[in-house]
Amino acid sequence: MSRAFIPRAIPVAIPDGGLDISIDENRKPASSLPHHVHFDACPIWLQLAIRHLSDAQVAQVSRVAAWKGADEDAKAAALEWEFEASLQAIMASALALDAFCAAVQTKVQLPQSLSDEWRENRTPHDVQVSEVLRRAFSLAAKDASSLRQNLGEILRFRDLAIDPSGKGDARILHPELRVGVEWRFAYFRCENALRIVRATLRLIWELVASGKPKEVDVQKYIDALRPKIELL
Known part of the structure; x- marks a missing residue:
């Protein structure tokens, strides 16, 4: 039988009816135990956000x-240097949030009428995410309301990183240098990266530590996620 390497941080689930014990041709017990490995991207992206924030802080000093x-x-x-490190910290934060919401959404039953309404009205992503979490x-x-406001700000920076076409090429005042620079240097700098990473960690942690899920599967998920975030 082939062996599988499974890191300790990745939970393993045994599906219903997965354990099968039988007698082989030599009249000896034989068994098979299929398992499902669940990889949660949320804590990985949070780790990367913190790592890139550390790089941004070094870059800021430089x-x-x-x-x-x-x-x-x-x-x-x-x-x-500061721009690149800050950009990566902010993007990793947004992806951590997306990963968290995606994991939760698979465990929540949304009315089909709501999904249809979102599709027909092209409801903004941050509104959908906040409603799922609510x-x-x-x-x-x-x-x-507070969650929706914080989500909107985090995802606004994510959207700027993906499609900055709306910002144009005009130079704007850098808040610290007090000189005109490309807009990306003013937006994607260490101070904003610090603000976004902190907001993301606080948002996810408050839901994981103090949230009151309706669904049992959501509770199981945050129970498994909590110790991973505590280590960050």
Whole structure:
């Protein structure tokens, strides 16, 4: 029988009726035990968000130092470094959120009429995600509103990273350097990456630690996810 390597962090599920014990041709017990391995991308993306944020913080220090000098090439390189690290931290945060919602959505029964309405009205992604989480965790109106606001900001940055066409080529004021720069250097910088990563971690953690799911499967999922996030 072939063996499978399964990392300790990945949960293994045995399907109903999966264990089969029989007698082989030599009248010895033989068994088969198929298993399903569940890979949860959410904690992986959170780890990557934190890692890239750390890189962005180092890049920010380098950028501050470079802009105290007169080397224009060094200034440009420092801006690019901070931009790239911040962009990756923000994108990883958004993907962690998408992965979390995708995992939850498979365990929540949404009315078909709601899915049809979203499709017909082309409901924005952040509105759909917030509604899925509201239903899954029985959120009060105030909590749902706060969740929707935070989601909207995180996914707004994600959308800018994917399709920045709406920003144009105009230079804007860099909040720290106080000079005109390409818009991407002002948006995708360490301070914004820190804000987005923190908001993502807080949003997911509050649902995992304090959420009150209606569905048993959602509760099982967050119970399995909780210790992984606690280690971050």
